[in-house]
Amino acid sequence: MKKALRNNGLSLFFGTIFLLALLGQALTGHALFNEEQVASGLEEISLGQYLTSSNFAVDVSENWQSEYLQFLLYIFATIWLVQKGSPESKQFNETGPESDKDQLVGEYSNARSPKWARVSGWRRTLFSNSLGLTMGLIFLLSWLVQSIAGNSNYNQEQIQNFQQPVSWAEYIVSPEFWNRTLQNWQSEFLAVGSMVVLSIYLRQRGSPESKPVGSAHDDTGTTG
Structure with a gap:
């Protein structure tokens, strides 16, 4: 577990603060929406209704x-x-999509290269631009x-x-x-x-x- 946390620390950190920020947006957005509803003489809505509303969807x-x-x-x-x-x-001499050798594809791939980097045709093209x-x-x-x-x-x-x-x-x-x-x-x-x-x-x-x-x-x- 400790190794997994270390190896994925960056993604876990941003994933966590993303969810916290999204939760904060949902709660504060819901409160603001209901304030505006009351000010307009309309009924308040539940948090569940707000999360499925167009108001929340467009803001996100x-x-x-x-x-x-x-x-x-x-x-x-x-x-x-x-x-x-x-x-x-990039360096000035590296502009463009670079050579197969630089990109480790096809004949220049190695044992650790992804499978679609080692093949040719549409699969390599798709993976190269994925x-x-x-x-x-x-x-x-x-x-x-x-x-x-x-x-x-x-x-x-x-x-x-x-x-x-x-x-x-x-x-x-x-x-x-x-x-x-x-x-x-x-x-x-x-x-x-x-x-x-x-x-x-x-x-x-x-x-x-x-x-x-x-x-x-x-x-x-x-x-x-």
Whole structure:
């Protein structure tokens, strides 16, 4: 058990704080929703009803889709684009998908290489792009959930205000939808860009996201 905790410490840590944050969001969101219900002269709802409501679904999914879009763009951008001095960048001579030898696939694979890295054809192609494809799929699903839940939540507010509800197609081109979406996107893009640039000049000893403390500012693609 001790070895398993050590070997999986990073994923367990973030998995735990994710669940705690999600629980906190659920509880505070439920309390806020009921405050607004009472202020509008409407009945309060239970926690279970709130967790299955479009209000909760849209709040969760709009954050998820922006996070996975950030990772998707970062994964593919770092294949071709470099940033001098950043540990988040590849070396200048390593841009592109790299050679089979560099990637340890096919004839250059070894006994510890995953099975689909050792074969050829569609399986190797799929496995070679599996991370980006998975991130893209999660982004699209989260975006779809956000748009559907957001449309439902928006229409509930429209009806409460004696206004006409809108279709899903109308909602996804509306200022309401894109305002909620872009306010998340801009913060994610800023965070990634800041990490790329700040890691050129700043250090965090012992972190693989940082260069060694004594590395020159223009050292590129090196980590501590």
